[in-house]
Amino acid sequence: MTAPAAPPATTEPGQLTKETYRGRIHPDWCPGCGDFSVLAALQTALFELGLQPHQACVISGIGCSSNLPGYVNTYGMHTLHGRALAVATGVRLGNHELKVICAGGDGDGYGIGGNHFVHTMRRNVDLTYVVMDNQIYGLTTGQCSPTSVKGMKTKSTPYGSVENPINPIPMAIVGGATYVARAFSGKQKHMVEMFKGAIQHKGFALVDVFSPCVTYNKDNTYQWFNPRVKILEEQGHDPTDFHKAIERGYQWGEEIPIGLFWRRTDLESLEDLEPVLHTGEGPLAFRPLGISPEQAQRLIQELL
Amino acid sequence: MNKIDFAVGIGGENGQGIASTGNILALIFARRGLHLNAYNAYQSIIRGGHTFLTIRASDGPVRNMGDKIDVFIPLNQDTMDRHLHLLKSGACAIYDKEKVTPEKAADGVQLCPMPMKELTRGNKLAVNTAALGGTLQLLGIESEPLETVISRQFKKKGDAVVAENLAIARAGYDYAAQNFTAFSWKAPRGAKPLGIITGNQAIAMGGAAAGVKFYAAYPMSPSTGVLMWMAAHARELGIMVRQVEDEIGVMNMVIGAAHTGCRAMCATSGGGFALMSEAVGMAGMIETPIVCIDVQRAGPATGVPTKTEQGDLWQVLGAGQGDYPRIVVAPTNQLDLFHTVPELFNLCDKYQCPGLVLSDLLISEGTTSIDPDDLDFRVKIDRGELILPNGNGNGANPASGYNDNAYLRYKNTASGISPRAVPGVPGYIFTAATDEHDEDGTLISDEFTNPQKRRMMVEKRARKMQGAIKDIASPKLVGSEEADVTLVGWGSTAGVIREAVEKLAGEEGIVANQLAIKWIVPLHAAEISAILGRSKNVILVENNQSGQFARYLRSETGFDGHGHIRKYDGEPFMPHHIVEAVKTQLAGETRLSIPVHEVNA
Ligand SMILES: Cc1ncc(C[n+]2csc(CCOP(=O)(O)OP(=O)(O)O)c2C)c(N)n1
Ligand code: SF4
Numbered sequence: 001m002t003a004p005a006a007p008p009a010t011t012e013p014g015q016l017t018k019e020t021y022r023g024r025i026h027p028d029w030c031p032g033c034g035d036f037s038v039l040a041a042l043q044t045a046l047f048e049l050g051l052q053p054h055q056a057c058v059i060s061g062i063g064c065s066s067n068l069p070g071y072v073n074t075y076g077m078h079t080l081h082g083r084a085l086a087v088a089t090g091v092r093l094g095n096h097e098l099k100v101i102c103a104g105g106d107g108d109g110y111g112i113g114g115n116h117f118v119h120t121m122r123r124n125v126d127l128t129y130v131v132m133d134n135q136i137y138g139l140t141t142g143q144c145s146p147t148s149v150k151g152m153k154t155k156s157t158p159y160g161s162v163e164n165p166i167n168p169i170p171m172a173i174v175g176g177a178t179y180v181a182r183a184f185s186g187k188q189k190h191m192v193e194m195f196k197g198a199i200q201h202k203g204f205a206l207v208d209v210f211s212p213c214v215t216y217n218k219d220n221t222y223q224w225f226n227p228r229v230k231i232l233e234e235q236g237h238d239p240t241d242f243h244k245a246i247e248r249g250y251q252w253g254e255e256i257p258i259g260l261f262w263r264r265t266d267l268e269s270l271e272d273l274e275p276v277l278h279t280g281e282g283p284l285a286f287r288p289l290g291i292s293p294e295q296a297q298r299l300i301q302e303l304l
Numbered sequence: 305m306n307k308i309d310f311a312v313g314i315g316g317e318n319g320q321g322i323a324s325t326g327n328i329l330a331l332i333f334a335r336r337g338l339h340l341n342a343y344n345a346y347q348s349i350i351r352g353g354h355t356f357l358t359i360r361a362s363d364g365p366v367r368n369m370g371d372k373i374d375v376f377i378p379l380n381q382d383t384m385d386r387h388l389h390l391l392k393s394g395a396c397a398i399y400d401k402e403k404v405t406p407e408k409a410a411d412g413v414q415l416c417p418m419p420m421k422e423l424t425r426g427n428k429l430a431v432n433t434a435a436l437g438g439t440l441q442l443l444g445i446e447s448e449p450l451e452t453v454i455s456r457q458f459k460k461k462g463d464a465v466v467a468e469n470l471a472i473a474r475a476g477y478d479y480a481a482q483n484f485t486a487f488s489w490k491a492p493r494g495a496k497p498l499g500i501i502t503g504n505q506a507i508a509m510g511g512a513a514a515g516v517k518f519y520a521a522y523p524m525s526p527s528t529g530v531l532m533w534m535a536a537h538a539r540e541l542g543i544m545v546r547q548v549e550d551e552i553g554v555m556n557m558v559i560g561a562a563h564t565g566c567r568a569m570c571a572t573s574g575g576g577f578a579l580m581s582e583a584v585g586m587a588g589m590i591e592t593p594i595v596c597i598d599v600q601r602a603g604p605a606t607g608v609p610t611k612t613e614q615g616d617l618w619q620v621l622g623a624g625q626g627d628y629p630r631i632v633v634a635p636t637n638q639l640d641l642f643h644t645v646p647e648l649f650n651l652c653d654k655y656q657c658p659g660l661v662l663s664d665l666l667i668s669e670g671t672t673s674i675d676p677d678d679l680d681f682r683v684k685i686d687r688g689e690l691i692l693p694n695g696n697g698n699g700a701n702p703a704s705g706y707n708d709n710a711y712l713r714y715k716n717t718a719s720g721i722s723p724r725a726v727p728g729v730p731g732y733i734f735t736a737a738t739d740e741h742d743e744d745g746t747l748i749s750d751e752f753t754n755p756q757k758r759r760m761m762v763e764k765r766a767r768k769m770q771g772a773i774k775d776i777a778s779p780k781l782v783g784s785e786e787a788d789v790t791l792v793g794w795g796s797t798a799g800v801i802r803e804a805v806e807k808l809a810g811e812e813g814i815v816a817n818q819l820a821i822k823w824i825v826p827l828h829a830a831e832i833s834a835i836l837g838r839s840k841n842v843i844l845v846e847n848n849q850s851g852q853f854a855r856y857l858r859s860e861t862g863f864d865g866h867g868h869i870r871k872y873d874g875e876p877f878m879p880h881h882i883v884e885a886v887k888t889q890l891a892g893e894t895r896l897s898i899p900v901h902e903v904n905a
Pocket of ligand 1: 062063064065066081104105106107108109132134136137138139140145213
């Protein structure tokens with residue numbers, strides 16, 4: 001564990017600086033880990049959007065990448081392996097005024113958390129999901145992940161993986177996510193834009209980030225990605241074109257697109273569709289408890 | 305005054321409308337002011353199979369389904385064959401003359417064949433309506449209450465259906481008057497009209513009273529009734545109700561909602577609870593109060609989905625890895641479920657830990673009469689040391705400030721309770737982590753050099769239970785201190801044991817007393833040891849094979865019961881099962897009795 005950084009100075013609302021979003025402690029990631037870039041991009045995005053730290057909640061699962069909430073000065077939850085999205089849905093429904101940002105690894109989100117991933121997308125819960133996709137299990141020291149490419153040698157696949165990887169981009173597009181983007185730790189400015197778009201988007205936003213694990217993934221390195229990644233925004237991609245989005249999402253090899261693949265704004269979020277959130281004052285969490293005497297009377301009537 | 309106590313048993317295939325017939329009867333009895341208890345022995349198929357519903361009513365308390373049937377309504381031959389031999393003198397059997405033939409019945413059993421085709425004018429679905437008419441006639445109940453309830457029950461189906469059913473009920477009623485002999489007694493009237501409630505409804509209503517704002521579930525018998533009640537009332541009461549992809553998601557979502565400050569609840573059965581268990585540990589670790597109800601059914605694995613058992617005690621005791629405080633409670637009946645849920649929420653809010661309720665199919669799906677005055681929704685609400693942006697839950701301590709680094713979410717206090725702020729409150733920012741953490745939430749799990757902090761945090765959490773036990777009622781011995789035998793049970797068996805104690809005294813001249821255990825964790829071990837230490841003969845009664853509570857009691861108190869009565873055939877205890885087992889044990893014949901369930905249900 002690294003020594004704690006100096007705590008951020010007390011800041012009045014309205015006087016936000018980039019420093020405001022720095023967490024209590026310094027990340028203990030390996031030097032050079034792609035996750036540093038993700039953290040910096042997220043802090044910049046929060047700052048540029050002017051989000052008050054107490055109005056945001058960063059929620060993760062378990063993994064190297066999932067240590068991120070402790071490094072951001074917002075409310076945070078560091079939950080169980082694979083469960084960030086389920087917890088986050090509860091947080092959003094309990095307090096739909098909070099900005100919720102989920103963060104985690106590819107194993108966490110696409111492996112053990114796969115069921116929640118699918119269902120959170122189809123519900124179009126209004127949150128941002130940042131997956132630090134290093135195509136390996138980092139925290140458990142280098143086993144195969146659901147996004148490890150076929151043939152990859154890892155500690156759990158010493159002869160090379162024989163399984164096909166998940167491609168999260170097309171999966172999210174058909175799964176019901178309404179904002180689907182990819183970023184790369186080597187292109188931090190671009191990542192900030194992807195995050196800002198995702199946080200402002202009303203609905204489920206996925207940003208899958210190539211965030212190299214410099215310790216355990218010797219195949220998909222910065223050097224490997226650098227010449228391959230091509231920014232969709234620079235190529236005139238239309239994120240409202242479903243078929244093009246799927247097509248570009250499948251692209252892999254010499255050219256790998258990053259950027260916003262798909263966005264739709266015509267679908268209401270779960271929060272929009274739930275009348276309970278709109279028939280009372282403020283978030284559910286802060287509403288008065290119990291029921292009125294008239295309501296109680298009605299409930300009792302049903303039993304007679 | 306001698307109480308009149310009688311039971312009606314209706315059996316047939318699933319899909320023959322047995323549940324709704326039972327519901328009509330239960331409503332008629334309850335409106336008459338009678339106490340009642342209804343238990344439906346059914347199977348996990350939607351059509352076919354065998355279902356047998358027992359409704360027992362009396363002007364005195366009714367705590368279980370009892371031992372006998374007075375009016376037997378077999379809707380098919382199978383039911384007739386399975387149950388007729390169990391009828392005692394004085395009982396009657398009402399059945400379709402053309403479809404069902406009785407074998408030999410005991411002397412004194414009145415056979416009441418009815419020409420159903422004629423009475424129902426060929427409407428096969430209305431046979432039970434005609435039988436209901438006949439039943440009320442024999443019980444000496446006027447036809448008017450039946451007409452009222454039928455009109456209400458069939459209202460949605462239109463006037464024609466109501467009129468048809470009223471005519472059929474009337475025909476059955478009149479036919480019985482002319483052809484059969486009514487009982488020598490009449491169904492009595494109680495002091496005031498009552499309602500009817502199932503345990504699952506009671507759980508849901510208890511949640512509503514407690515101020516539950518978030519309810520999530522994945523359907524699983526026999527807990528689904530809670531979800532259905534919540535879903536039906538969600539919009540009216542402002543409760544967010546979600547059906548989630550699996551029980552792992554359910555518990556995690558509930559924790560997320562609870563973390564924001566909502567009172568959040570879920571119910572499931574053993575299999576679903578097994579999936580939740582890692583997350584229950586998370587609630588323990590991040591100190592987020594949640595309430596989860598495990599409505600037990602016969603296990604393991606899928607087990608017998610529609611049968612009752614008390615088989616999840618150790619699962620709940622051990623849910624989740626590691627040591628962490630939790631509160632476990634096993635309410636004893638439907639009304640107790642209603643009262644326990646809000647009480648448990650207060651305890652969980654105060655001690656910031658998960659609260660687990662052990663219900664079971666018997667009381668969750670079983671119906672009982674309820675005095676509306678007992679359903680007081682104005683429950684005490686204590687949210688403990690909760691910091692909300694608009695003050696704490698009790699209206700004090702408005703929060704202020706911004707980026708206040710002095711806030712310690714997991715402050716090491718004497719009570720172990722640390723003031724709990726929720727996301728959205730300015731000035732209290734922290735990260736809740738399932739890794740071991742320091743007082744401010746910083747992860748210490750990987751600081752191998754810091755065993756002192758780890759120990760401090762483990763002890764801080766554990767200390768909370770020292771306070772909790774003081775807030776929890778200690779079990780009381782019911783009956784004479786000088787009894788020959790003490791019957792100990794936990795949860796839903798309290799009612800049937802109580803009746804067994806009365807029967808032992810009344811019919812067998814055996815003085816027994818009863819210790820019903822409701823609060824399981826923390827356990828009043830010292831008080832229980834003292835009570836049982838004074839007893840001559842302690843018999844533990846439970847609805848499982850291995851004596852789960854007996855083992856738990858021994859582990860917590862060192863006390864080993866003298867004898868055991870265990871039932872694990874899927875059906876609940878009947879009073880005579882316990883009475884007979886106690887007699888054999890007192891005669892020195894055995895120390896482990898496994899009563900046989902006579903009905904081939
Ligand atoms: C239920 C459960 N199973 C397994 C683990 C062990 N575990 C921790 S992190 C992890 C995988 C990490 O990979 P990933 O999610 O891709 O994140 P990364 O470390 O690469 O950032 C595993 C298997 C766990 N914590 N909980
Ligand atoms: S092991 Fe890999 S993913 Fe984990 S911190 Fe190190 S570089 Fe990053």
